[in-house]
Amino acid sequence: MSTPAQPASSPHDRSTDKPCIRALVVDDEPLARDELIFLLEQCGDVVIVGQAEDAPDALRLLDAARPDVAFVDLRMPGPDGIALTEAIKARQPDVAVVIVSAHDDAALRAFDARALDYLLKPVRLERLRATLSRLRESLAAHAPERPSAPPAERELLTRLAVRRRGAYVIVDVSDILFFETKDELVWAVTPDDRYALDLTLARLEEQLDPELFFRSHRGALVRLDRIRSIEPKGQGLFELVMEHPDAPRVALARDRTKHLRERIPFAG
Template identity: 35%
Template structure:
């Protein structure tokens, strides 16, 4: 059985970028371009009128930006699958805060757009019209981050993160021997991570629970967490109750 045709709406204030997306979509099977908006307010109006399955949103647009557009249409239950397409990588965390299914950097590569369309299709299969949205596995909590590296953006699965450390206005995600910086607050990050998987041990540190190998108390009475990579993480006084809960004391 053939897959249903996806109705797609483009919103981009750059005519050449919008035209490039149209040409790339013409090569994709199972999609139908229903409209193109050149600003955020127009994108919201067209989304209400055309009811697209997928929106390809630029972020930096006149009036409402792409993030605002995504928030505006989120009241639709379920709303269209949102794919952000932008020249800027600093919006990645904000994009996934509004449940975007993908985040592409300009100039968009044909294969990368194809994968984004497939992600959107999978999202719509989980959230068919007329039903309440069904979160992907990891209900209600963050599942992935997109961080900058020399090649562009890299996807980091939450389950792969060993620990998070604060560096001024940025958070460093540690995965094995590598790490990436994202622009996010520690409090918002703590709220977004599954507490069954992560525990906050300090105002500047969140650690994956199974990355902790033990605790020890120093003469001052404070706790120190021993980590799987041999490092030690001091436990802040405000977070000592979390340690006691873990060890059953």
């Protein structure tokens, strides 16, 4: 049985007056739903807009609840979490889906279905916070673009001081090929090294020159003039091969391909 949003839920975080993350929780076990909802409520800026016990209930709630994210149990009666993920993406592509499971054997299938993340039960609060951080970055990356401030009013990031072995190493932004998230950290990659940063990709995107850097994926920010080639992966997907001795490949999200074509026309 589906449960709509509670009227008392607030769509804003009162401490910041920013919109909250709207979450739909889908699990056939009431105790599991309650436990996940409890953890989500500890994160401060999440409002539960609905609960469902199976895929049909979740799809009936989808349009009315308007979630930003659906937390979906993998194994449920009827269509499983992967099938529900595919159905949600077909109906509302902008809704993120996080698969929750006691087993790790379906992670690849979940990501193939375009799940944002895959959480193992019992869900840890720290791991859930990391997932929500990725979701915030994804929501920011796909939010309507605001006009950039005039160059005279906007100070762009040109150097980074990165802590390493007790000292701070100065890294010129002009030397950085791309930024990526890996192992829950953000890394700056240069031709000679890689540096762990205490910054989010969303914050970097705000401070870097938008003429030079491009958000190719929720987990990557690349320098346009350091892309060596754009290689097809099949099914309309591409990878960006960077100018680096190891020729690292950076994912290009399907919904970012059009934007890249506007920046680098595909002439062939």
